[in-house]
Amino acid sequence: MALLEVEGLTVEFGSVATPLTAVDDVDLSIDAGEIVGCVGESGSGKSVTALALMGLVDFPGRVRARRMVFDGRELLSLSDAERRALTGKDIAMIFQDPLASLNPCFSVAFQLTETLRMHGTPEERGSARLRRARALELLQQVEIPDPTARLAAFPHQLSGGMAQRVMIAMAIACNPRLLIADEPTTALDVTVQAQVLDLLLRLQQERGMALLLITHDLAVVAETAQRVIVMYAGEQVETGPVPEIFDTPQHPYTRALLDALPEHNLDRARLKAIPGVVPGQYDRPAGCLLSPRCDFALARCSIDRPPLDGPAGRKVRCHFALDAAGRPTHGWSEEAAAGAVADTR
Amino acid sequence: MFTFILRRAALIVPTFIGVTLLAFALIHLIPGDPVENLSGERGMDPARRARLLHEFGLDRPLPVQYADYVGQVLRGDLGTSLTTHEPVLREFLTLFPATVELAFFAMLFAVVVGLPAGIIAALKRNTVADYAVMGVSLTGYSMPIFWWALLLILFFSVQLGWTPVSGRIAVEFDVPASTGFMLIDALRAGDAGAFRSAVSHLLLPTLVLGTIPLAVIARMTRSSMLEVLREDYVRTARAKGLPRWQVVLVHALRNALIPVITVIGLQVGLLLSGAILTETIFSWPGVGNWLVHGVQSRDYPVVQGGILLIATIVISVNLFVDLLYGVINPRIRHA
Numbered sequence: 001m002a003l004l005e006v007e008g009l010t011v012e013f014g015s016v017a018t019p020l021t022a023v024d025d026v027d028l029s030i031d032a033g034e035i036v037g038c039v040g041e042s043g044s045g046k047s048v049t050a051l052a053l054m055g056l057v058d059f060p061g062r063v064r065a066r067r068m069v070f071d072g073r074e075l076l077s078l079s080d081a082e083r084r085a086l087t088g089k090d091i092a093m094i095f096q097d098p099l100a101s102l103n104p105c106f107s108v109a110f111q112l113t114e115t116l117r118m119h120g121t122p123e124e125r126g127s128a129r130l131r132r133a134r135a136l137e138l139l140q141q142v143e144i145p146d147p148t149a150r151l152a153a154f155p156h157q158l159s160g161g162m163a164q165r166v167m168i169a170m171a172i173a174c175n176p177r178l179l180i181a182d183e184p185t186t187a188l189d190v191t192v193q194a195q196v197l198d199l200l201l202r203l204q205q206e207r208g209m210a211l212l213l214i215t216h217d218l219a220v221v222a223e224t225a226q227r228v229i230v231m232y233a234g235e236q237v238e239t240g241p242v243p244e245i246f247d248t249p250q251h252p253y254t255r256a257l258l259d260a261l262p263e264h265n266l267d268r269a270r271l272k273a274i275p276g277v278v279p280g281q282y283d284r285p286a287g288c289l290l291s292p293r294c295d296f297a298l299a300r301c302s303i304d305r306p307p308l309d310g311p312a313g314r315k316v317r318c319h320f321a322l323d324a325a326g327r328p329t330h331g332w333s334e335e336a337a338a339g340a341v342a343d344t345r
Numbered sequence: 346m347f348t349f350i351l352r353r354a355a356l357i358v359p360t361f362i363g364v365t366l367l368a369f370a371l372i373h374l375i376p377g378d379p380v381e382n383l384s385g386e387r388g389m390d391p392a393r394r395a396r397l398l399h400e401f402g403l404d405r406p407l408p409v410q411y412a413d414y415v416g417q418v419l420r421g422d423l424g425t426s427l428t429t430h431e432p433v434l435r436e437f438l439t440l441f442p443a444t445v446e447l448a449f450f451a452m453l454f455a456v457v458v459g460l461p462a463g464i465i466a467a468l469k470r471n472t473v474a475d476y477a478v479m480g481v482s483l484t485g486y487s488m489p490i491f492w493w494a495l496l497l498i499l500f501f502s503v504q505l506g507w508t509p510v511s512g513r514i515a516v517e518f519d520v521p522a523s524t525g526f527m528l529i530d531a532l533r534a535g536d537a538g539a540f541r542s543a544v545s546h547l548l549l550p551t552l553v554l555g556t557i558p559l560a561v562i563a564r565m566t567r568s569s570m571l572e573v574l575r576e577d578y579v580r581t582a583r584a585k586g587l588p589r590w591q592v593v594l595v596h597a598l599r600n601a602l603i604p605v606i607t608v609i610g611l612q613v614g615l616l617l618s619g620a621i622l623t624e625t626i627f628s629w630p631g632v633g634n635w636l637v638h639g640v641q642s643r644d645y646p647v648v649q650g651g652i653l654l655i656a657t658i659v660i661s662v663n664l665f666v667d668l669l670y671g672v673i674n675p676r677i678r679h680a
Contacts (some may be wrong), residue, residue, distance in 0.1 A: 056583055081588075088586030095584075100577035104676060105599040115585050154675040170585070 002029040003210050004053070004178055008066035011045075011052050019062075020281040022048040024234045027308070027315075030178065033208040035201075037221030037242070039257065040231035043278040046214045047096075049231070050180045053212075054093050055083045071177065089119035092171035096183040098163035102155035108166055109135055109151040112173065119174040138169040142199060161192035165199065172203055178210045186215075197224075218261060222246050227313075230254045233278050233289040240314040250310075250321040252294050252328075288319070296320055296328045349671075353664050360660060361653075365418065368652040369411050372645055378403060379427045379643045401427065403645075414649065423653070424646030426639075433650035437632060441654075442525025443513060444624070444631030448616045450547055451554035456609065459559040463566025463605075468593065470571060478563060486560035490619055494553040494626045501549060508545050511628035515542040554623045558612040565608045569601040576600070603674050610666030614659040 006028040012019035023045040030036050038046050052063045055075065068075040070091065075083065095101045103111060112135040116124045124130050132151070139147035142165040155163060164184060171179055181200060185193035201224055204211045213225060221228050221242065228245050230238040230253065238251040249255040258264060259272045276293040285291050291301040300319055308317045320328035380389070380397045389397075398404045402413070417424060423433040459482075466478040485493075502510045513527050514520065518539035520530045528547070531540040573579065574597055582596040583589075621633035628634070632651060639647035670677045 054584055056580060084586040084588065086586070088584055093584045095577060095581065097577055101581045103578040103582065103596050103600070105674060106596075107675075114587070118586055156676050167581070170581075 003032040003034075003071060004028065004030045005067060005069045006053070006065055007068075008064070009049065009052060009068065010064045011048050011057055012062045012064075013060060014281070018281075022061075022234050023052060025308075026229075026231070026234075026236045027239075028053075028229065028236075030210045030212060032177065032210055033204075034227070035204065035211045035213060035225045037225035037228040038212060038214045038231060039216060039218055039221055039228060041216065041278050043233070043280075044231040045234035046231055047182050048234075050093065050182045050212065050214055053180060054091060055087055085119070088115055089174045090176055091178045091180065092174070092176040093180040093182065094164070094167045094171050094184050097187045098167045099155060099158070099160055099187075101167055102158075102163055104155050106154070107151070108139075108153050108155070108158075112138060112151075112166070112170055115170050115173040134173070135169075138173055139166070141172070141203070142166070142169045144169075159192075160188050161196060164188060164196050168196075168200065168203070172207065172209075175207065176209055178212065179204070180212045180214070182214045183216070184213075185217075185220075218246075218257060219263075230257070233284070235289055235317060236308060236315075237290070237318070238316045239308075244314060248322075248324045249326075250316040251318050252296050252322065253290050255322060255326060256295070288317075350664075350668070353667060357660060360656070364653055364656040365415055365649070366411070368649045369407075369414060372640070372643070372648045373407060375640070375643070377643050379645060382642050383427075418650075418653065423650035426647050427644045428642050428647075433646050434654075436635065436647070437651060437654055439525065440630060440632045440635050443527070443629060444617070444620050444633060446526045446528065447547070447550050447554060447623070447629060447631060448613070448620055450551040451616060451619075452558060452609070452613070454551050454555035455558035455562055455612070458555075459562030460566050460605070462559075463563040464570055464593065464598070466563065466567040467570035467574065475567075479567070482560035482563045485556040486564075488556070490553060490557065490622050491626055493556060494549070494623060497549050497553060498626075508549050509542075511626075513543065513546050513630060514539060515546075518542055550623050550627045550629055553626075554616060554619050557619060558609070558616060561608055561612060562605060565605050566601065569604045570597060573597045573601040599673065603670065606666060606669055606673065610663050610669075613662045617655050617659060 006026065009023055009026040009028065010021065011023040012021050014020040026045075026049055028036075028049070038049070040046050048057065048061075051057050053068075057063050063076070065076060070086065073086075075086075078086075102108075109132065113128070113131040116131045116134055120131065120134070124134060135151060136147055139150055144150050144162060144165050150158075150162070150166075155166075158166065168184075179200075184200060185196050188196060197220065200211070203209075213221065215221060225242050227240065228242050229236055230245070230251065232253050238245065238249065238254045245254060246258065249258055253274075256272075256274045260274065262271060265271050274293055279285060279289060279292070285302055287300070287302040287304050288294070288297070288306055291297040294301065298320070304319065306317050306319045308315045310316050310321075323329050378398070379401060380394055380403070383389075383397070384394070395404070402410065405413075414424075423437075425432050426436060429436065462478045462482070466475040469475050498510055501507045509515065514531070518531075518536065520527065520534050520536065520539050520543075523530055523533060527543040528540065531543050574593075576597075578600075579592060579597050582592045587596075617633070620629075620631060621636060623629065624631045624633035625637050632655065636648060636651045638644075639651060
């Protein structure tokens with residue numbers, strides 16, 4: 001049985017009458033010890049999904065789901081206190097900008113031991129000395145040089161990479177079963193990115209925790225994750241095992257993301273890009289959300305929103321899912337596509 | 346840290362020159378002089394007037410008088426009052442505890458009510474609670490202090506008879522002055538009636554003097570808190586599963602306090618100037634009241650000395666506040 005099973009997760013902001021749907025009907029399942037990648041452009045709802053899983057979406061945001069089960073417990077029916085007992089303990093999260101994510105007014109030691117004081121074992125909660133020893137141990141585990149001195153440091157005295165290591169130490173302090181990493185390396189120097197990612201993967205392996213890795217770096221997902229979820233404008237557009245998604249993407253968006261990778265553009269002067277931007281609250285198309293930007297869109301695509309369809313574990317949201325050769329299927333024709341493009345212009 | 350204090354201390358020199366020069370110039374700019382004030386309604390013959398002016402040293406050119414005054418101050422002598430013939434410093438020190446007592450409770454009231462009000466307004470942003478706090482504080486801030494004092498006196502003292510109209514304590518109590526702080530003196534004398542009387546005399550002046558700082562603190566706390574609540578580290582604190590009060594009062598408040606502390610420091614200066622009005626209205630025997638009398642009788646040494654002493658206090662308070670930043674904000678401590 002999966003560690004985390006989510007069906008129909010929807011997050012809305014704004015008024016009830018004209019809501020801004022940041023996350024729309026997302027299904028997600030993560031097994032214990034599994035790494036699941038979640039990719040998409042900025043504004044595709046990846047971070048909001050993560051915050052909803054953590055229970056951190058604040059009023060006026062509204063989180064709904066048909067099911068949101070973690071380790072056999074329905075998260076949405078828990079009381080606030082019960083939910084908080086899980087948050088930071090069994091489900092932990094690290095964020096994109098580590099320096100902004102640490103409180104500038106408190107020392108590393110305070111911020112590290114705080115988690116232990118909250119969720120630690122009864123011995124840890126009772127003894128400040130034990131908590132300090134554990135904090136030191138955690139800093140060693142995240143490979144921070146001179147950990148004793150770093151305990152007394154304040155966030156402004158840390159580099160970005162160091163700060164992210166402290167964040168990781170804080171997150172793993174209570175041995176979480178699931179770690180959500182929201183673009184954990186995006187804000188870091190390129191040389192540090194690899195180190196932090198390696199550290200994260202090593203800890204994941206050693207501790208057998210599940211990892212939801214949110215990123216827009218497809219290469220990272222290809223190397224690390226077992227399964228991947230591709231998101232676009234708050235919707236899940238494709239999901240499946242990593243090798244299949246990367247070898248035979250069925251959704252034009254996934255395909256376009258892969259085509260935009262530098263290593264797939266070695267013979268070109270310019271990188272291939274996806275024209276346009278992710279639709280916002282007021283320009284959401286009636287049909288497929290990708291239709292204005294899709295190379296293969298037909299008239300039907302801009303009228304009819306496709307459902308997420310396919311066998312278990314390999315689903316795609318497209319009327320004309322691509323075949324193994326990367327061509328649209330199910331009655332798509334070159335002439336109709338040319339006509340549809342002419343219509344929209 | 347040490348160089349920081351030194352740098353701040355060096356700033357005191359130009360401030361001192363500015364304050365003495367301004368106080369000196371202003372009091373000499375007002376029409377009339379102490380001698381005229383002494384002569385009363387019947388006037389004084391020119392020869393006697395000239396002799397008195399010479400006696401007070403007021404017939405010399407102003408720059409000479411100023412240089413003389415500064416030299417005197419640097420030797421630690423603030424001069425003697427022309428009306429009471431008491432040393433200015435001694436008069437100030439006798440009256441100052443009354444002002445401190447009033448200012449302290451006014452500030453206490455402003456902080457104790459203003460901080461929570463600002464926090465609540467921030468947490469309940471755009472609700473009735475927020476609008477109420479912001480509306481009331483804007484009203485309080487906009488009200489002329491003397492008018493507000495008169496309204497309160499009319500209602501609570503005259504209409505309801507709950508509080509006395511003026512003074513520090515009812516006449517029937519004779520509390521020996523040991524510290525100069527009426528509440529403490531009354532407690533030390535073990536006189537419960539005197540203590541109650543002192544408290545009831547303190548209520549309205551405290552409310553009046555504390556209103557503006559209260560409004561400023563509440564508004565500043567709200568906006569600072571709103572900003573901080575959006576920070577990533579607040580999200581981190583929540584991601585640890587901390588209860589909401591801990592997120593707000595530990596992680597957010599500590600950061601939100603930094604600009605609020607600045608404002609509190611600046612308010613201390615305003616509080617002392619507000620005390621002049623408040624003390625006059627409530628006949629509170631403090632330095633504000635004393636300064637007003639000094640200006641009215643053109644008592645040059647009193648006005649100059651009083652302003653200089655108050656300026657010194659305001660400067661010291663602001664220096665103290667700057668040092669306090671370091672305690673709250675580690676980025677400054679290590680800079």
